Every structure is written in C-alpha cells, then in structure tokens.
Amino acid sequence: MSDELVFYTNPMSRGRIARWMLEEVGQPYRTEVLDFGTTMKAPAYLAINPMGKVPAIRHGDTVVTEAAAICAYLADAFPQAGLAPASGSRERGPYYRWLFFGAGPVESSVTNKTMGFQVPPERAGTVGYGSLEDVLNALEGAVSKGDYLVGNRFTAADLYVGAQIGWGMQFGTIEKRPAFERYAARINSRPAAIRARAIDDALLPKK
Incomplete structure (x- = not known):
C-alpha cells in the first residue's frame, strides 16, 4: 500500500504505543503533534477523530483510532514486517x-x-x-x-x-x-x- 501514512499524536499520550508500532513497521510516515484542548479539539482534527483524542492514523482514505486497533491494522497492512500471525493460522x-x-x-x-x-x-x-x-x-x-x-x-x-x-x-x-x-x-x-x-x-x- 503506497498511500501516505499520517500519525496524529502527543508525546504525553497513548500515542507512544502507536509510535512504537509505526517504528516496528518501518514504513515512512508523517507526524502531526496535537495539543490537548486546542488542536486536538479543533474541527480539522474532529473530522479525523470525533472523540478529539489521540492517537489516530490516516492511511490514504482510511482512518484508524484506538491504540490496539492501530496496532492490528498496521500489522495487517504491512505483513512484511511480520508483526501478526498469518491470516487463518491457529496462532x-x-x-x-x-x-x-x-x-x-x-x-x-x-x-x-x-x-x-x-x-x-x-x-x-x-x-x-x-x-x-x-x-x-x-x-x-x-x-x-x-x-x-x-x-x-x-x-x-x-x-x-x-x-x-x-x-x-x-x-x-x-x-x-x-x-x-x-x-x-x-x-x-x-x-x-x-x-x-x-x-x-x-x-x-x-x-
């Protein structure tokens, strides 16, 4: 998948989990750092995540929020990283x-x-x-x-x-x-x- 990967985060949040996952995946990504109570609650970001919370990622037209969901999505989107068992396997x-x-x-x-x-x-x-x-x-x-x-x-x-x-x-x-x-x-x-x-x-x- 060649669509741009954008990461929305704040270093004092669960975004650290998603950052780690992005580094494990090894794909290029762009980071947008948001501030609590201001840019995180602004209309531009609420269009990404109506909860007004981080982390979130946008991969092309696909938006994923929630740290565990981001981890699962990235593992499947980039299987070459080997971060998830093969689909259909017992593992x-x-x-x-x-x-x-x-x-x-x-x-x-x-x-x-x-x-x-x-x-x-x-x-x-x-x-x-x-x-x-x-x-x-x-x-x-x-x-x-x-x-x-x-x-x-x-x-x-x-x-x-x-x-x-x-x-x-x-x-x-x-x-x-x-x-x-x-x-x-x-x-x-x-x-x-x-x-x-x-x-x-x-x-x-x-x-």
Whole structure:
C-alpha cells in the first residue's frame, strides 16, 4: 500500500504505543503533534477523530483510532514486517486473545484503579474483568509461558500488552512482579522501541 501514512499524536499520550508500532513497521510516515484542548479539539482534527483524542492514523482514505486497533491494522497492512500471525493460522486466535485482553480487561481494570474505583467483591461478576487481581494473574501466566505471547516471535500483541505493562509499572498501577519486569525489559529493548521513545522524548515540553 503506497498511500501516505499520517500519525496524529502527543508525546504525553497513548500515542507512544502507536509510535512504537509505526517504528516496528518501518514504513515512512508523517507526524502531526496535537495539543490537548486546542488542536486536538479543533474541527480539522474532529473530522479525523470525533472523540478529539489521540492517537489516530490516516492511511490514504482510511482512518484508524484506538491504540490496539492501530496496532492490528498496521500489522495487517504491512505483513512484511511480520508483526501478526498469518491470516487463518491457529496462532491468530491467541494473537487476538491477548491483543484484546490488553485493550479490554487490562485497560479497564487499571483505569479503575487509577481513578480509585473498587469493584465490590460481590459485584465482580457484573464487570468484564472481574477484579484487578484476576487480570494481573492471567497476564502473569501469559507472559511467563515463553518469551512472547504467541508462538516464538514478537507480534503486535506483545507490543500493545508490553506497553501496558511497562506504563503500568512506571506509574504504579500494575504491580512490579518479576515476570512483568522480565517481559517488559525484553520487549522494551527492541531497536524500534528505543527509537520510538527517543522521538517522543524529544517532543516533550522543555522544562
């Protein structure tokens, strides 16, 4: 696909996940940095994402928002990068499983913890993730089985889940369990991850 790839982001946002994915893909892209409350809420960007949030990408006429969706889209749009199991393969199941586990239970449970919301134990069955402890135990089991979540190679699922784990441990919303620390260190040492962090760090406001 030769259409222009445009990335809308802010270095203090989940756009860092999409940046990492773009660096893994290795395709040329143009970055538009938006500010919270101003350009992010302006009509020009609301035409891209009516939520007025980042990240988003525009690939030709195709617009994708939500970090997990961006990761999945880019992996499929540029299969030569090898960031997703082949369509129809049995590995596609666990790939989707953990990618959406990161976007669903992990995101929801960690956000609720950040906001100070505790699900009463007797009401755990009414929320999709049950409890934060359940989520972290499932996640710990997944990253302890091997170097990667799916088979023996890095995929977009590792990128998304690994970013969630690393970010959560940094800000204290995910426990620093040894399995999480080993997994995050392995994933975050990838050349594309290092490049992405350097690019975004350079865009941070100067103190």
